[in-house]
Amino acid sequence: MSTLLPSSVMQGMSPDLASFLGNMQAQFMSLQQRTNELESLAATNARLTAQLVNVEKLIADLRSQLASQGNCQITTNASTSSAPTTPKEPGTEASTWATTAAAAHNSVVVPTALSVCKTPRPPSVRQVAASARMFAIPTGPKGYQYVYIPRSRRLTHREVRNSLKTLGVDTGRILDINFPAKDVVGILVHNQYAEKFQTTLTTVAIEILDAFDPLDPKNIADPKYKSLSDSELEEVAAELHSDRCMKALKYLRPHVAVPVGHFFCDQGWISKEDIPVHSVSGPGAGIHDFQSPSRRTSVAMSE
Known part of the structure; x- marks a missing residue:
């Protein structure tokens, strides 16, 4: 509704009456606008309330699922203490609506942290067997x-x-x-x-x-070696296999690399100088720090 009375009727009235009706019309329009805003806020409030109910239900379901597993513990930290209030001067913040809204806000307890503590998994059969082999008398x-x-x-x-x-x-x-x-x-x-x-x-x-046979020259597939003689191909095959062995020793743990290095040497795949040994030099030497005797000699000569 844009006007209370037709403009033709307003023109036939006295100025005072027309002014009065104009003021009434403006107040009516203002009240109508506020009513529309309140209806919109009420709809938003209803929607947020429904969402809050769904979230609380979801949290309750998750807590129930975690509790049913038996190996999880949920610790919920929530802020339940209210901030100290200070006297406020009369005004908007001291109105009845502001007090009601603040009370409703403080009454909602929102969980702020969820920490899940898992119990350690039991060792696997392979892990138990590997640990047992460390203390078994060598047989076989x-x-x-x-x-x-x-x-x-x-x-x-x-x-x-x-x-x-x-x-x-x-x-x-x-x-x-x-x-x-x-x-x-x-x-x-x-x-x-x-x-x-x-x-x-x-x-x-x-x-x-x-x-x-890893030393068979027929294993060489790189075309750059096609021009070599049979004896030269045998040397290349031996070098390639030796490189594979040295690479394997590089990634083995020291307590395994040493005996494997002796095995490679016995097979004639690497030289005795290439057998890795534990490195004990330096205060920060770790269990994986080891090198071959030939490398230790070259390092000493370079120093």
Whole structure:
């Protein structure tokens, strides 16, 4: 409604009456605008109240789920203390509506932090077995060996480990993985695990390449060596395999790298000077700090 009376009627009235009705009309328009704003605020309040109910229900459901697991503890920190109030001068903040709104705001307790404490997982069977082997008297065959199996495509070390784990292989017993030929994977294991490892592979129809020779020049696929003679190719094959062995020693733990280095030396793949030894020089030497005697000699000469 834009006007209370038609303009023609307003023009026929006395100035005082017309002024009075004009003021009434302005007040009516103002009240109508405030009514519309209050209705909008009431709708917003109803929507937020419904959302708050849903959030509180969701929090209650989550608490119930965590409590039912038995291994979680929920600690809820909520601010329940009210701030000290100071006397306010009469005005807007001291009105009845402001007091009611402040009381409603302070009555809502909102959780501020949820901390979940998980109990430690029990050790796996493999972890228990690995720890037990540290204190067991050495029995059975000693030494190491590479088990060679075919591959159908180019693989990464991670893909080989994940695939072997899927087949039931204890990947914690795998010491090294290399690719000595285009279609061959070499896997280094201890002799005590070799039989079980091969049995696991043959059970799923994986062929064991017992006749594979990592020093065979036929394994060299790089075309840059095509012009070399047979004797030169044999030397290159030996160098490539020696590099693979040295790389394997680099990533093994010291207490394993030393005996594996002796195994490589006994096979003629590396020299005696390349067998790693523990490095005890320096106050910060750690368990993984070790180097070959030849490197220690070269370092001493450079100093």
